[in-house]
Amino acid sequence: xxxxxxxxxxxxxxxxxxxxxxxxxxxxxxxxxxxxxxxxxxxxxxxxxxxxxxxxxxxxxxxxxxxxxxxxxxxxxxxxxxxxxxxxxxxxxxxxxxxxxxxxxxxxxxxxxxxxxxxxxxxxxxxxxxxxxxxxxxxxxxxxxxxxxxxxxxxxxxxxxxxxxxxxxxxxxxxxxxxxxxxxxxxxxxxxxxxxxxxxxxxxxxxxxxxxxxxxxxxxxxxxxxxxxxxxxxxxxxxxxxxxxxxxxxxxxxxxxxxxxxxxxxxxxxxxxxxxxxxxxxxxxxxxxxxxxxxxxxxxxxxxxxxxxxxxxxxxxxxxxxxxxxxxxxxxxxxxxxxxxxxxxxxxxxxxxxxxxxxxxxxxxxxxxxxxxxxxxxxxxxxxxxxxxxxxxxxxxxxxxxxxxxxxxxxxxxxxxxxxxxxxxxxxxxxxxxxxxxxxxxxxxxxxxxxxxxxxxxxxxxxxxxxxxxxxxxxxxxxxxxxxx
Amino acid sequence: xxxxxxxxxxxxxxxxxxxxxxxxxxxxxxxxxxxxxxxxxxxxxxxxxxxxxxxxxxxxxxxxxxxxxxxxxxxxxxxxxxxxxxxxxxxxxxxxxxxxxxxxxxxxxxxxxxxxxxxxxxxxxxxxxxxxxxxxxxxxxxxxxxxxxxxxxxxxxxxxxxxxxxxxxxxxxxxxxxxxxxxxxxxxxxxxxxxxxxxxxxxxxxxxxxxxx
Ligand code: B12
Numbered sequence: 076x077x078x079x080x081x082x083x084x085x086x087x088x089x090x091x092x093x094x095x096x097x098x099x100x101x102x103x104x105x106x107x108x109x110x111x112x113x114x115x116x117x118x119x120x121x122x123x124x125x126x127x128x129x130x131x132x133x134x135x136x137x138x139x140x141x142x143x144x145x146x147x148x149x150x151x152x153x154x155x156x157x158x159x160x161x162x163x164x165x166x167x168x169x170x171x172x173x174x175x176x177x178x179x180x181x182x183x184x185x186x187x188x189x190x191x192x193x194x195x196x197x198x199x200x201x202x203x204x205x206x207x208x209x210x211x212x213x214x215x216x217x218x219x220x221x222x223x224x225x226x227x228x229x230x231x232x233x234x235x236x237x238x239x240x241x242x243x244x245x246x247x248x249x250x251x252x253x254x255x256x257x258x259x260x261x262x263x264x265x266x267x268x269x270x271x272x273x274x275x276x277x278x279x280x281x282x283x284x285x286x287x288x289x290x291x292x293x294x295x296x297x298x299x300x301x302x303x304x305x306x307x308x309x310x311x312x313x314x315x316x317x318x319x320x321x322x323x324x325x326x327x328x329x330x331x332x333x334x335x336x337x338x339x340x341x342x343x344x345x346x347x348x349x350x351x352x353x354x355x356x357x358x359x360x361x362x363x364x365x366x367x368x369x370x371x372x373x374x375x376x377x378x379x380x381x382x383x384x385x386x387x388x389x390x391x392x393x394x395x396x397x398x399x400x401x402x403x404x405x406x407x408x409x410x411x412x413x414x415x416x417x418x419x420x421x422x423x424x425x426x427x428x429x430x431x432x433x434x435x436x437x438x439x440x441x442x443x444x445x446x447x448x449x450x451x452x453x454x455x456x457x458x459x460x461x462x463x464x465x466x467x468x469x470x471x472x473x474x475x476x477x478x479x480x481x482x483x484x485x486x487x488x489x490x491x492x493x494x495x496x497x498x499x500x501x502x503x504x505x506x507x508x509x510x511x512x513x514x515x516x517x518x519x520x521x522x523x524x525x526x527x528x529x530x531x532x533x534x535x536x537x538x539x540x541x542x543x544x545x546x547x548x549x550x551x552x553x554x555x556x557x558x559x560x
Numbered sequence: 561x562x563x564x565x566x567x568x569x570x571x572x573x574x575x576x577x578x579x580x581x582x583x584x585x586x587x588x589x590x591x592x593x594x595x596x597x598x599x600x601x602x603x604x605x606x607x608x609x610x611x612x613x614x615x616x617x618x619x620x621x622x623x624x625x626x627x628x629x630x631x632x633x634x635x636x637x638x639x640x641x642x643x644x645x646x647x648x649x650x651x652x653x654x655x656x657x658x659x660x661x662x663x664x665x666x667x668x669x670x671x672x673x674x675x676x677x678x679x680x681x682x683x684x685x686x687x688x689x690x691x692x693x694x695x696x697x698x699x700x701x702x703x704x705x706x707x708x709x710x711x712x713x714x715x716x717x718x719x720x721x722x723x724x725x726x727x728x729x730x731x732x733x734x735x736x737x738x739x740x741x742x743x744x745x746x747x748x749x750x751x752x753x754x755x756x757x758x759x760x761x762x763x764x765x766x767x768x769x770x771x772x773x
Binding site for chain 2: 174175186213215219220222223243244278284286308311312355356357358428430
C-alpha cells in the first residue's frame with residue numbers, strides 16, 4: 076500500500092473550489108494582456124477593458140477543466156521518457172532561479188557565474204533521486220536580458236535531464252522555445268515529447284501581469300507545459316486562514332488554466348504554486364513554515380480532485396547555512412510532499428527563501444529525496460509468506476547476511492544513502508577525519524564533477540544551440556559568450 | 561499623563577479614534593502644532609519602531625499604529641501647511657522598470673508613512689525618468705528604488721547615471737532594496753544606502769532627512 080497524506084475532505088475541497096470559482100465570476104480577475112482579454116471576450120466572458128478585468132463564467136471554467144490533460148510526461152534531450160507526471164507519481168526537481176550561490180570555498184553568498192552553472196549542470200547528471208534539472212540560478216556574467224535563456228542553454232548542453240524553467244520577459248520566450256525546437260528538430264516533435272516546463276506566476280491577489288500571462292499563452296501555442304505558480308501570502312496578500320488562502324489559490328490557478336486551454340485546448344499544465352504563510356516578525360515568505368507546507372499539500376489535493384497533475388515549491392529551506400534548520404525544513408517538506416503525491420516537487424538545493432542555491436545542499440537534499448521516495452514505496456510483502464523457511468535458515472546459519480533473500484531485497488527495502496550521510500561509528504568517523512556534512516558534500520561534489528562525461532547529444536546540435544545563443548547575445552551587445560572549459 | 565503622552569500611548573495601542581480625539585484636544589489647547597507632531601505622534605511611532613526591532617511586537621502592530629498615526633496626521637496636516645511647517649521629509653519610491661514585485665516596496669511605503677514621511681509611491685515598472693522627474697517636481701530629497709530580479713537590478717544604476725547626467729546626483733539620496741541587492745552592490749552603483757527591510761528604511765530616511773535639513 077502506498078502511504079498517503081490527506082488534509083481535506085471531498086466536501087471541503089468542493090466548497091473551496093466553489094468559492095474560488097465564484098470569486099472568478101463575481102469579483103473577476105485582473106489580466107493585463109490584450110490577447111487574453113480578447114480570447115475571454117470571444118468565449119463569453121464579460122470583459123471590462125479599461126480595468127483589464129475579466130468576469131469568468133462557470134461554463135468557461137468547466138470547458139477548461141474538460142480540456143486539460145490529466146497527465147503528461149517529460150522526455151530527456153535524447154527523447155527518452157524521464158518524468159511521469161500522473162496520479163501519485165513523485166518527481167523531484169531543484170529549486171529554481173536563485174539570485175545567489177553559496178560559495179563553498181569562502182562560505183559567502185555571491186552572484187552565480189557561468190562556471191557555477193556548468194558545475195551545477197554536471198552535478199545534476201549524477202543526482203539520481205532528482206528526475207529533472209531546473210534552471211537553478213541566474214549567471215551574472217552575461218547581459219541581464221539573456222540571463223534566463225542562457226541558463227537554459229547551459230542546462231541543455233551539460234545535462235541530459237528535462238528542464239523546469241521560465242522566462243523573465245516576453246521577448247525571452249522566442250529563443251527559449253527555439254533552443255528546444257533545435258533539440259527536437261521540429262515543433263511537432265517538441266509537442267509530442269515535451270522537454271521543459273515553464274513557470275508562470277499570477278500576481279496575488281487575483282491578477283495576471285502582462286509578462287507572465289503572455290509567457291503562458293506563448294507556451295500554450297507551442298504545447299510547452301506550464302506550471303502555474305500562484306503565491307498567496309497568508310495574512311498579507313491573502314486571508315490568514317489556510318482555507319481562505321486555498322480559495323484564493325484556486326481562483327488564481329484556475330484563471331491561468333482557462334487562459335491556457337482557450338489558447339490551445341489540451342495543452343499540458345501543472346496545478347502548482349509557491350504560497351507562503353507570511354512571517355510578520357521578519358517581513359519574509361517562509362518556505363520552511365509548516366503552514367506553508369500544509370497549504371502546498373492541500374492545493375495538491377484540490378488539483379488532483381480536478382484531475383490535473385500538480386507541482387509545489389516545497390522541500391526547501393529558509394536557513395542561510397547547511398545546518399540543522401536546513402535539514403529539518405527540507406526533510407519535512409520533502410516527506411510531506413511525497414506522501415501527498417505532489418507530482419513535481421521543486422526544492423532541492425535551495426535555501427534562504429528561494430534566493431540562494433548551494434551545491435552542497437543539493438547533494439544532501441538528493442539523499443533526502445531518496446529517503447522520501449523510499450518512504451512512499453511503503454511496506455509490501457516480498458517472499459515473506461510462508462515465513463518458516465527464512466527463519467529456519469537464520470537459525471541454521473546464525474545470520475542472514477549472505478542469504479539469497481537478503482541479497483535480493485536489501486537494496487530495495489531500505490534507502491542506502493551516499494557517503495554524505497554519516498552512518499559510521501564514532502571511531503571510524505574520527506579516523507576518517509571527523510568531517511561535517513558540508514565537508515563530505517564538498518568531496519562528493521568534486522568526485523561527481525570529475526567523473527562527468529559529455530552528453531551524447533550530437534555535436535552538430537550542440538553547435539546549433541551555441542549559434543542560437545550567440546546570435547541572441549549579440550542583440551544585446553555581447554560579442555562573445557563567457558569561456559566555459 | 562499629559563495630553564501628548566496620551567496621544568503617543570493611544571497610537572502605540574493602535575487606536576485611531578482616541579488618537580484623533582486627543583490630537584483635537586491638544587489643538588484646542590493651543591499646543592504648538594510641531595510639538596504635537598514631534599512629541600505626540602512621532603514619539604509614539606518611535607517607540608513602536610524600537611519594540612518591533614526588539615521582536616516585542618510584530619508587523620500588524622506596526623501597521624495598526626501607523627493607521628492611528630494617520631488619524632492624528634489628518635488633523636495636523638492643514639495646520640502644518642498653514643503654518644508653513646515642512647513635513648519631516650519627502651520620499652519618492654517605486655519598483656524599477658521591468659519588475660513587477662511590489663510587496664516589499666509597499667511595506668516600505670506603509671512604514672515610511674507611518675513614521676510621518678510624505679511618500680510619493682510610483683508603483684511598479686517605473687522608468688528612470690519618472691523617478692527623477694517626480695523627485696524634482698515634489699522636491700523630495702530621497703529616492704527609493706526596489707528590485708527583486710537580478711535582471712532588473714541594473715535599472716537602478718541607470719537611474720543614478722541619469723541623475724548624474726542631469727546634475728541631480730549630489731542633491732538627492734538614493735536608497736535601494738530587494739532580495740538581489742546588497743550593501744556592496746549599492747556602493748558599486750553609487751547609491752546612498754541599502755536597506756534590508758522597512759524599519760531600516762525608516763531609520764535611513766530619517767538620517768538623510770535630518771542631515772540635509
Ligand atoms: C512574491 C514573489 C513573486 C510575486 C510578486 C507579487 C508582487 N505583487 O510583488 C509574483 C508571483 C508575481 C512573482 C513573479 C515573478 N517572480 Co518572483 N518572487 C516572489 C518571492 C517569493 C517573494 C518576494 C516578496 O514579496 N517578499 C516579501 C517582501 C516583504 O520582501 P522583499 O520584497 O524582499 O522586500 C523587503 C526588503 O527587501 C526591503 N525592500 C524591498 N524593496 C525596497 C525598496 C527600498 C527603497 C527599500 C529602502 C527597501 C526595500 O524591504 C522590504 C520589506 O521588508 C521572491 C523570493 C525572494 N526570496 O524574495 C520571488 C523571486 C524574487 N521571484 C523570482 C522570479 C524568477 C519571478 C518571475 C520572473 C517568475 C516567472 N517566470 O514568472 C516573475 C517576475 C515577473 C517580473 N517581470 O517581475 C525569483 C528572482 C530570481 C532572480 N534571480 O532574479 C525569486 C528570487 C524566486 C525564485 N528563486 O524563483 N514573484
